[in-house]
Amino acid sequence: MAGNLRSRLARIRGGNEPVKAPGRTVATRRRASDSEFPPGWTTVGEGLRLKETIASGLGVRSDERVRLAAFSARMEDRSAAAGGMLFFDLETTGLSGGAGTVAFLAAVGSVLSDGSFRVRQYFIDDYPSEPRLIESLEAEFQSAEAVVTYNGSSFDMPLYSVRRSMNGFGPMPQVAHVDALHASRRLWRRVLGDCSLGSVEAAALGVRRSGDIPGREIPECWFEYLRRGECGRLGAVFSHNELDVRSLAALTFMIHGAAAGRGGIMPCDLVGLADLQSRLDEGLAEGTLRRALDSGDARAARPLMRLYRKQGRFEERIALVGDLPDDAAGLFSKSVYAERVTGDIVEALRLAVAARDAARGSLLDRAERRAIRLRRRLGEAEGR
């Protein structure tokens, strides 16, 4: 079957296309001349190109300390100098991951000592140059105090790790990784719904990109370049990638400023903001939650109560029970309050039953047991 496998495949699968003559018929790629390639790139290794863009700063000094706990509770006391943070983004041949998805373009951004912002982009001309790209990234990562990504914990970092193993590099370098998406979601999910970098940068930073290329078209741009040497759409991919890193950096500093109580932030979910702040400064979080409560957001009551409990401020904590929302947990707490503080067993039972009807999971069991106990207590009281 060997000889006619191709023609059989073409017959079975190829619709009505005539069967091509044997032999490799795909034209070898026309190499793009440097004049056609988008400007600003220099060749730094075999098949590896580099572009460096230095642009105006983001209003941050490079020696400013950034407390990483603002982005992830796991970071605890760790901090990094603004200039030591490496903002990182990959463009890949596919969005689903797996061993066949390759990163062909990487951008790393950092704040320079004069306050300006530099983006370095690495681009490979073809598959065989991938190890060179990884070597460059390895060098970049080595000098970084922390790597910052947007959705990197599920996409860029695992992909980078897979690319390393596929190319015989060792395990991932030990460097702190901050995924700004998590903090971003806390702040804007309720306001924006969609927390993609594009939506958030438009809403929070006021960035309007013109002629931006949609992410899903990016793989095809590289394939066009590979197959036919077409550079037409590469320029758009490069600026998309550069802008992503720049926005990511701006967003990161904005989030940190708000969490640390400096600098304003556009409309966001105050409860979410307080959550970020509580990891840096509980006083700030308290103020923000109070503000949220005053503006009628009942969701602020629960975290504020938690804060007070942690600080041993029990009087103030109990005073907040009335402010809790009427969801299952809120109703349950109100039932406890009615029983223990106001001594109104009938009301406590009503609330417990309402909590049970709204609850699911383990709270359902607890509310059920509570209702049974209160009913019994009420029965005993009446029987007496």
Added chain:
Amino acid sequence: MDKEDARDSISKFLADPEIAPFVSSVERMPARDPVWAELPSGLDPRLRSALEGRGLERLYSHQREAWDLARAGGDFVVVTPTASGKTLCYNLPVAQALLDDADARALYLFPTKALSQDQQAELNALVEAGGLPIKAATYDGDTPQATRKAARDSGRIVISNPDMLHSGVLPNHAKWIKFFAGLRYIVIDEMHAYRGVFGSHVANVLRRLLRIAAYYGASPRFILCSATIGNPAELAEALVGRPVAAITENGAPRAEKAVAFYNPPVVDAVQGIRKSCADESMAIAAKLIASGTRTILFARSRLRVEILAAYLNERFENVYTDNSRIRVEPYRSGLLPSERRQIERGLREGSVHGVVSTNALELGIDIGGLDAAVISGWPGSLASFWQQAGRAGRRKGASMAVYVASSSPVDQYLIEHPERFFGAAHENARIDPDNPYVYADHVKCAAFELPFDDGEPFGPDVGAALAFLEEEGTVRYTGGRWYWADSGYPAEKISLRSATSDNVVIIDSTAGRNEVIGEMDRPSAKELVFDDAVYIHRGKQFIVLKLDIENRQCLVEERETNYYTDSIVKNDLKVLSEDERLGPDGLPVVVGDLLVRSSVEKFKKLRFHTNENIGYGEIYLPPEEMQTRSLALLFPAAGAPGAILAAMGELQRAATLSAFCGIVRSMAPVELLCDRSDLGSAWRVRDDHYGAPAVHIWDRYPGGTGLSEALAIRLGAVLSEALGRVSACDCEDGCPSCVGVADEAFSAVPRRKAGAAALLRAAATALGAMGGGTGARGGVAAGSSVREAR
């Protein structure tokens, strides 16, 4: 029940005056003693004590043989019946290897998730008994995300299925480095399930697996296990792509076993109508269960399973004796996994006394041995018959299978010729790993997993397949390697199985309840749980409020009815394109696209017990459609084969064409190396599209898998093989081994077999496949193929 009791109750049953007159024959298979072997001397002391902890101080000979072959480093397949201790054939050498080397790993593959669970439990028991430092982890579609990483990193034995390996593990091999680097054994249980197109896919998944293992420096060995088939070593070698030794001598003991043939009494001697096979089977099962014989009753459909189980339970309830404690359970697909587990456990532990099942219980699921199996009518193939009969039978204690014939000609033929069950060779399982369509799909997946080096071996002709894919634009050749160059994830779009995986969940909404009680694949849902259908679930009756196909859910409500519902399925075909017209003028052969459509438009309401028809209902559901590739064989009257048909009367023409279609369809898999179930077929006395008598044979995978094209090439050979089979068969006028037994409609047609033979001979001659010479394996696609525009 001990040995003597079981034998007693079986002889009592066979001597029962209500039964004995209708038992046409009984075949007895004598008991056999175990063949023992010593525990191997190299066995790790921890394993030895684990075995002794479970009361095992010796091995059966086949278990020892497996150990010896494994220690010698060979690949092998163990062919033994159920309940012969086959799991030890692989668990022992694998556990030893993992104890010897802390980095060693093993992969266990099972065809279904249910079987993986059984195995996990079995392994855990061994591991716990010996306090062995071996962690077994199941990794399949049901494994929660949170535990997947632990399974990857610390599972010494990973239990999975080919589908998961194909779409989850191999494309992400860089997350499994430690696992692949240490991979020592690949265990493939229930190997016989990997036949036909599914098996061809699995063989290619194994090629990919070996390639990735080699990339990480591992060269694992295979241990395969199979139920009895005609060609275990051949199938194993085709699956793994290298020589495989076969262990076929079973050392486990076998108790005495009887197969009884029961022909229900005639109720209408004039028309030859006998008592209903279903009623009789149920009565027999009831008698057996009531006498303390644990029994499985096989029924053809899920609906019948539920109805028969309900009848049996009703019967036992009515008796105010000890019988009211007897429990009979239905077992079928569509039950929740937890319910299945519960029933399986009940059977093993004895709290369930009888079970009514579809062929869902044919495959390896461990329910322990039962005392009797009742098979209601011909299950369609010899393999199915023996799988079902094999459900009765244990290491100790006599057992029995009762075959209950229906009035259908096949059953009546078999009652008269029981030797057909015993004389026949086991069926062969066939695969074609080099099927170009299947192969090219896996070359894609393999390129995604790892770029191909120039000249790297992989299957029959990887260079040609890659060149084809390069033209298609999915791979790129550069720097001496072939890289995946597409934004897709190929495994996602390639399914190893033809069956659709989108299920409809059945939700009980009685009194505001909102509980999932079952699951069903979409095509079956349309036939079984349409609006107003009565759905029976483990004896409880529900009425379907709404089948919402779009959202894949079906709302039901508990309601007692005195009837059940049965839908009427209509099938039709539509020729979509004629892509190639081949063959001579006298016997045109057309390859093209075909739409196979089945729709349910009506249902019957049938009263329980009497089956009296008490009404009809309409069903409004979109038809189930499959677009696929097909081959049509046309018989214009001007051609010699067509002339034979034209000379016949209407009924005889239909009978002949049907017999011709039947034998071609059953012989084609032999030449195409596929399974019977991979092909569909139909015959038309006057085809709507072609205006002549026609036989259609199609690929049962949506979109086709190249079987129709391959058949076009091998049609001549298929026809001469078919003719050979018919001529060599010594039956009078058709039997299941040749053209089949005539349908009710054709039972009055004489010389059906001769007619089919004449048509086969004329067709083979027209294709030039007769009379030796170059034409002996002649195909219609010889020479340059003609392609016509659609």
